[in-house]
Amino acid sequence: MQRSFSIPADLEKKIEAALKKHFTLSLQDSKKLATAIKQLSDFFIENPDGQTPWSQPWAQIAYLAYFLPLNHARTQAVAREATTLGFLTGLDHVIDFGCGFGTASLALEEYFKHFTLVERAKDICSRYSFLPTDKVQWVNKLEKITEPGKxxxxxxxxxxxxxxxxxxxxxxxxxxxxxxxxxxxxxxxxTLRQKLIDDGFKIWAPCPHQGKCPLLTLSKTDWCHDRIHFAMPPWFEAIEHHLPMKNQTLTMSYLLARRSLVPTPSPQKARTVGDRLKEKGKDRQMVCRGEEREFLAWLHKSGVDQEIPRGVLIDIPEDAPKISNEIRLRRIHGYGSND
Ligand SMILES: C[S@@+](CC[C@H](N)C(=O)[O-])C[C@H]1O[C@@H](n2cnc3c(N)ncnc32)[C@H](O)[C@@H]1O
Structure with missing residues (x-):
């Protein structure tokens, strides 16, 4: 029931061609690719705030075959949410800061005609520029934007x-x-979300409200993150076979904010921000609709058996009773086993 994303066929072809041209490798060379991926993954674990070591061939190989497809899937999910909400209205230009090989822009290509790709390792990363050249400008730094309103x-x-x-x-x-x-x-x-609100930005997602974040103010350990399903092609599965990391599902934290356009009130009022938790006698799922830290809850004896995906907006009936921090639900239409 999770939202599912994969690698588009044309992007897969471009990755395959780049591996062949620069490294005489193919997506079928799973063991060699996995060795490079493990090396970059270990680098990120040992240097969580370090700069991506782009000058190393193994880092370029790892990005092409692994990190690019995964971050592309994550951006596809956020872009879909953005379009559903009308968040992209009136915008015509993307600045992709720290773009790497232009991963996020590739996932936004269908919505925009102009992209400025900002990358301090521009000379290396622009070798793997997969967007049409007439749409793209590469720069290694940016000091101001020409048309901020768009x-x-x-x-x-x-x-x-x-x-x-x-x-x-x-x-x-x-x-x-x-x-x-x-x-x-x-x-x-x-924390940055609150600074943006203080600065005049309106938050469009994931939060369906502009109040204080309850996961920040009422918990010292929670953090808001989404989860999607990654429908991996066979070659990716073969690479993963050699890796300790598993990517059946992908998680990410994200934020969509606009300076002047205010989100239009939606009849959908809450977002699921947790996975379904099966407990004795009931199921619970964390949900966000305001400044309180709340859970949806449905009792097993009520006969409800539903799988609400994480990260979606749902309507909570106005008359749903609340006991402590639990909103007692019957059934959210569309997610039950008997819908
Ligand atoms: C982890 S990579 C992410 C690449 C890509 N955006 C993605 O989603 O896969 C972070 C990138 O940010 C770039 N970067 C970091 N600080 C930067 C800066 N001050 N100016 C330009 N690029 C920067 C790094 O060189 C690196 O390519």
């Missing part, structure tokens, strides 16, 4: 290498931020 600035796994948002980014009309779903990165993003 600009979406994207940080996909690049904020983690910075202390805070660059000043020009705060001027852009829209921000899309994806971060690793670790406790510390997730909580830093929740």
């Amino acid at each position: 600009t979406l600035t994207v940080f996909s796994y690049s904020l983690t290498e910075l202390c805070e948002l660059p000043p020009w980014a705060k001027k852009s009309e829209a921000l899309m931020i994806l971060e690793p779903s670790t406790q510390s990165d997730g909580r830093e993003l929740m």
Whole structure:
């Protein structure tokens, strides 16, 4: 029941061609690819705030075959949420900060005609530029934006290498931020959310409200993160066979914010921010709709058996009773076993 994303066939072909051209490798060379991936993964674990070692061939190979497809799937999920909410309205230009090989822009290609790819390792990363050349400008740094009112600035796994948002980014009309779903990165993003609100931004997702984040104010350990299903192709499965990391599902923390456009009130009022927890006599699932830390709960004796995906917006009936921090539910239409 989780939202599912995969690697588009045309992107797969481009990755295959790049591996062949630069390294005489193929996506079928699973063992060699896995060795490079493990090396970059170990590097990130040992240097959580370190710069991506782009000059190393193994880092380029690992990004092409593994990190690019995974971050592309994550951005596809956030982009779909953005379009569903109308978040992209009036925007025509993307600035992809710390773009790597342009991962996030590739997932946004169908929505935009102009992309500025900002990458300090531009000379290496632009070798793997998969977007049409007439849509793209590569730069290694940016000091200001020309049309802030029409600009979406994207940080996909690049904020983690910075202390805070660059000043020009705060001027852009829209921000899309994806971060690793670790406790510390997730909580830093929740702190940044409050700073953006204080600065005048409106939060569009994942939070369906502009109040204080209950996971930050009422818990010292929680962090908001989403989960999607990754429908991996056979070649990816073969690589994973040689790796300790498993990617059946992918997690990420994210934020969508706009400076002037206010989210339109939706009849959908709450977002599931946790997985279903099966407990004795009842199921619970963390949900967000305001400043309280709340759970949906349905009793087994009521006969309800439902699988509500994590990360979706749902309607909570106005008359749903609340006991302590539990909103007692019967059935959310569309997710029950007898729908
Ligand atoms: C972990 S990679 C993420 C790449 C890509 N956005 C993705 O989602 O897969 C972070 C990137 O940010 C770039 N970066 C970090 N700080 C930067 C800065 N101050 N200016 C430009 N690029 C930067 C790094 O070189 C690296 O390519």
